[in-house]
Amino acid sequence: MKLYKRIVNLMLQKGLYTRPPNIDIADSVDMIDQQRYMAGWFGKKRPLTASEISGISYNMQKTVVKITLEIAFGQVCKSKAVQKFFLLGKDICEKHFSIFRDILQKSDLSSPPTFASEVTDSITSPYSEKLMLNHIVLLVSAAIGFYGAGLAVSQRRDIAVDYTRMLAEIGLYANEGAQLLIENGWLEQPPLAHDRDGLAKRKG
Structure with a gap:
């Protein structure tokens, strides 16, 4: 944590670190009294909640890192199949970044730079x-969890739908990466539980 804080402070000094969007601290507690609080498809959308902003902002920061890595890895990669995978991931991440940015912009909130x-x-x-391929596949797997966390705190239906579509897309992308690792013999099998049925049959 000390190293992380030193890095953030240095980035702030150099103007490289973008703070998450700020909102005013509430001076009272308001209770939800209308069903349209959950709406988002039709009519006027309510402003984003602090939890929704936090989830979107964090996922954007993570996506920026992944776009940069995939550009760099795709540029130096020799295997055409692996390079194609990196460039596909870049395109997916750029699309997702645009979706998140549009959500923030419609609420007059700032977005991180690329x-x-x-x-x-x-x-x-x-x-x-x-x-490089293992690193990207691990990042994609982590992204699925972070998208899920963002979905869990999003109470506006339109944002929930966006997260669901993006989860499906990166889920397919992660599966493609795993297949590529298997084809190249680069995916180590984790420890498995005992196959009880198989042991019982072998005993007989």
Whole structure:
């Protein structure tokens, strides 16, 4: 945590760190008294809640990192199949980033910047394709959990639908990555529980 705070402070000093959107602290407690609080498809949408802003902002920050990595990894990758996977992930992340940005903009809230322009023109990879592919697949798997957390705190139906569509899309993408790892012999099998049926049959 000390290292994390030092990094954030340094980024703030250099103007590289974007703070999440701010909202005023409420001076009273308001109770929900109308069903339209949950609405979002038709008519006027209510402003975003602090929880919804937090989920969207965090997922955007994570998506920015993934876009930058996929641009860089795709640029130095030699395998056409792995490169295609990275570039597909970049396109998906850019689409998701745009969806999140539009939600914030419609509530007059700021969005984090992207860092795609910071990627150099190097085509020499500092890492193996095995490492790069495993890293991206792990990030996608983590993203599924973070999208789920964002969905859980979103009480506006239109935002919930956006999260659901994005979850389905990155779920398919994660599966494609796992298949690619298996094809290349790069996916280590985790420890398995005992196959009780198989043991019983073998005994007989």
